[in-house]
Amino acid sequence: GAVVSQHPSWVICKSGTSVKIECRSLDFQATTMFWYRQFPKQSLMLMATSNEGSKATYEQGVEKDKFLINHASLTLSTLTVTSAHPEDSSFYICSAREGGAGVGTDTQYFGPGTRLTVL
């Protein structure tokens, strides 16, 4: 099946610093990528959807200036958590889909996740 990688798998940073998380689709071109946040023992919360070459669409309540998303190529999307604070500590998961927006049949494949801890 399709493989999505994420790097780093875990990161610890000081409050006020920025952290970048990379998401790559390894064996397919991902026209659309998604970023999720997951709290312990809870479901996934969609943060934003990004299409290659265009600005990301953020879900309501997600600060776009804090969570910067760049989908620079068909195989790479990055999430930068700017000026991180302890409340940003979470498990961040990216997902990639081969088809474009509105294409419902294509499967979303998920990365292994990044555990962010902000001290």
Added chain:
Amino acid sequence: AQSVAQPEDQVNVAEGNPLTVKCTYSVSGNPYLFWYVQYPNRGLQFLLKYITGDNLVKGSYGFEAEFNKSQTSFHLKKPSALVSDSALYFCAVRDRGYSTLTFGKGTMLLVSP
């Protein structure tokens, strides 16, 4: 709008017994339905999906799910559970008019030896 309900927080089953993880959905149109599994500190792994056609869908690791339009359900099943099946299972739906998935809250499956 689209939504998914997984009514059970946890399902317990003995190894070798059949298992069922329940999922019901709500969409305004025709649904695309998915099941994913998540192991601790890992991302989600795709198990199977229903798009159209045969209501019984077979997926990875011996799992299958049955689409029931009248009951708006998409329960995940496996004839004989393994201890290694213990994990968190998510049902997800996408209405054909939407580009994003909506996930259920997840069901923890615990298979005892």
